């Protein structure tokens with residue numbers, strides 16, 4: 001199985017167009033040790049010929065223009081794409097807006113939870129995707145799904161599972177109290193495997209906490225790509241960027257007693273990679289103490305164009 005990190009940044013990308021935080025300002029100046037990043041998406045393939053996108057970011061057009069494997073193949077018809085399916089892990093704008101760039105008569109199968117499909121149905125702009133070309137397939141939580149496109153197997157099996165999280169910002173119901181109206185399926189993780197080889201990995205770009213159930217699921221895994229939005233829970237407040245903590249945004253932070261670095265310490269995960277990294281996060285600076293701390297704990301920081309062969 002091939003995994004390509006198309007976009008390693010969180011919503012807004014890096015640098016973010018309206019952000020003048022230290023990271024964004026330095027990235028804009030081209031200072032060494034800071035690399036621009038597009039918004040959150042992976043591409044995966046069993047055979048290198050047909051591809052599945054995990055999330056469709058607003059930067060999709062730029063992302064699929066870069067690797068030649070994702071461009072129309074030379075022998076294919078005048079209109080074609082090797083992208084045969086898209087899987088969504090939540091309804092966040094940085095994960096769904098790219099669907100609108102896939103509207104030019106492209107046929108692909110769209111997988112998401114019932115909750116996220118409901119959000120698409122409620123936004124009629126997504127009707128631009130012709131249902132005859134883009135069937136919407138609800139993902140059962142906790143049950144493996146064989147990825148396929150109009151009866152053609154894509155050779156990959158996927159299990160969606162609920163993770164602690166939050167409803168997308170634009171769907172928040174402030175009258176619902178602390179949960180903001182979140183329900184099962186608002187945020188999912190994916191376990192993806194190749195039944196032919198047994199290789200597999202977990203993709204969890206948004207996660208509010210690592211509870212006992214999630215910890216047991218991940219224990220001993222070969223590879224986890226995990227939510228790396230913030231280093232510290234109050235990082236955006238401290239930098240004057242927002243009034244929200246990571247917890248309020250539904251993202252666990254890397255550091256701290258209940259952070260992801262600490263939580264993974266006892267899980268024996270062979271390879272762990274942070275994705276969905278916010279532009280405020282100091283791990284984006286290659287020479288930062290925070291980057292060194294994450295790497296010392298065995299973590300890698302994803303970058304656009306990163307390739308993993310399983």
Ligand SMILES: [Zn+2]
Pocket residue numbers: 015016019020021022023024025279280
């Ligand atoms: Zn910034």
